[in-house]
Amino acid sequence: MFEVLKNYSWELLLGLNYLIAVITAISIILSNVNPTKTLSYLILLLAFPFVGIVIYYLFGQEYRKSKIFERKNVLNQHRIKEWKNSLFLDSDIIQRIEDNLLEDKIRLVKLLFRSERSPLTIHNRVKVLLNGEQKFKALFEDIDKAEKTIHLEYYIIEDDIIGGQLIDLICKKSKDGVKVRLSYDYVGSKLTSRAYKKLKEAGVTYHPFMPVYFPKFTSKLNYRNHRKIAVIDGKVGYVGGINVTDRYVNIPGSDRYWRDTHLRIEGEAVGSLQLHFLLNWDFLTDYDLVIEDHFFPKPEVNDKALVQIAASGPDSDWASIMEAIFTAINTADKSIYITTPYFIPNDEVKTAITSAARSGVEVKLILPEKGDSWAAQYAGFSFVEEMLESGVRVYLYTKGFVHAKTMVVDDVFATVGTSNMDYRSFNINFEINALVYDRAITKELSEVFNEDLKSCRELALDSWRNRSKVQKIKESFNRLWAPIL
Structure with a gap:
């Protein structure tokens, strides 16, 4: 018996690996998470024996619905x-705010209040x-x-x-x-x-x-x-x-x-x-x-500066920050200015951005030319061509590393916080953003954005398409793991 185990140890280990992989794959499919994320994990489990299982159990488990982060003591006091x-704020006050300051951004206020009970503060x-x-x-x-x-x-x-x-x-x-x-x-x-x-x-x-x-x-x-x-x-x-x-x-x-x-x-x-x-x-x-x-x-x-705090993480029922960003983009009439160090948008946010640009909204995006994570950098670059084709103007920051996480919409709304525009911030990490509905602050942040553009180089679609095949391969490979970067 020992001799059989010794002679066929590799085959037995490989068989055990795929048995665990199949059981894990069934569990992932039944969890009904994002199809792209599901496919990424399935490829990982089946194509990379042993390593795939380890990576999934280290990085892939979904806790948003399990309530292990549930916190009640503070809220009940x-x-x-x-x-x-x-x-x-009663309905009359909200109506006056909506008419005078918020325009159609009132949808954001209501979204965050209904999902996270996040109050709109005025003073x-x-x-x-x-x-x-x-x-x-x-x-x-x-x-x-x-x-x-x-x-x-x-x-x-x-x-x-x-x-x-x-x-x-x-x-x-x-x-x-x-x-x-x-x-x-x-x-x-x-x-x-x-x-x-x-x-x-x-x-x-x-x-x-x-x-x-x-x-x-x-x-x-x-x-x-x-x-x-x-x-x-x-x-x-x-x-x-x-x-x-x-x-x-x-x-x-x-x-x-x-x-x-x-x-x-x-x-x-x-x-x-x-x-x-x-x-x-x-x-x-x-x-x-x-x-x-x-x-x-x-x-x-x-x-008077209207501010709402959005927090999200595995402890919340909803991906509040992602939903707020998605809603803000969809309500844009004139302009969207985004600065983010990591740009790996999910399908919802990617579609919102490209649709806004194709509908005539001025969309500008600042990314770092050199990031601090090569995997995230190349995964992010894989989205650039589609952005450019949709009419998004993409700029690479050359003065150093841009780590700011800001978005300004229509000079009436801005968000500044900890959330990057990527899967990890939207679905995995604990994040917090301030949503500001104030013309003076958004004007200042727009000016900061335009000042940062002076330290950027704009990408042109034709030249970007002609980037090296090696870079394209790196981008495609790292994009496979976009949901887990």
Whole structure:
């Protein structure tokens, strides 16, 4: 018997592999997920023995419907319900807003409220921050002024120069009596033992998001918290694309340049950022979080800038950010300006973009000429020819790496946040975006977009079609894995 196993070990292992692959394939088909994604996984399982199974169980399982991320404790607390009720807008107010400011973008407001109960907030002051230099200067000043709470939630925090400055500052504030809560993604962040020791000694409460330890590795690696949230005293909030590490800060004279966009918000919308931080914090901790009144102070802002916060991830019933982007594109009358570092749109968003361009809407798209992921870069390039054929004007950013995740529609709507325009952000990662319905802010973001165009080269359809066969092969190969990149 042992001799038979020894002589036919490879055949037996291969047979076992395909038995597991077939069972897994049946499970994937019965889950009724996106057909393109289903086909990608089936090809992976059948064409790549052993490797395909490992990759699927690491990256491919769908948790949106399984409710393992369900979070109820925070939402059920009286203070949260009271805060939400304070932001309720009756039909008469919504009608006046619709007539005067939103035009047909009211569909977005209703979509997010019905899918995620995300309130439209009116009294806000919004400031656009370009690159890490502006973001960290403002953030550090606000943290230094904190009196009660500092809540930070980041995909990447590293113990380098800028990360060390943040850690030193929050440790100082914690020692001064400010309650500091820090959430960081276990996979994205890199903190040294020295940093952990410093945080612990200062009394900072910190938790990693879904640590990846064997044997639980397979169920957690793929679902990461890609959000970047900061909330100070419940009064000031930050959201956007900028993580906490040195590469997000541009040093004069350096060869490296990182182009990014963030928002600083004061007013009612800060409460929504606070809520999502608390939902995540409650999920990470073993104890029930008690919501204190000072988490949601009465806003002192009289400025009017309409803001809605959209959050999505495996914990939500709907892909809210993707649906918001899809709806915004479909309601465009004049222009759509998109900046994204990773462009791997699903069929719905791709069709919306190309249809808008063919219908006469001015659609411009900025992508990085050189990305930080060759697989995602080539997968994204595989969509460019179809964009150009549809009339989308595509630009490659040449000054450095563009990491901003923004979209401006018709000079009345803009979104800035953490979500890339790809499958991972739409369906897998935990993301958060600010949706702004304000002509002044959208005008500013349009000007930023046009300024970025000065550091781009526009692609022409004829020359793009003549790119090398090697590049076309790379694009086609990597596009096969688009749903799992």
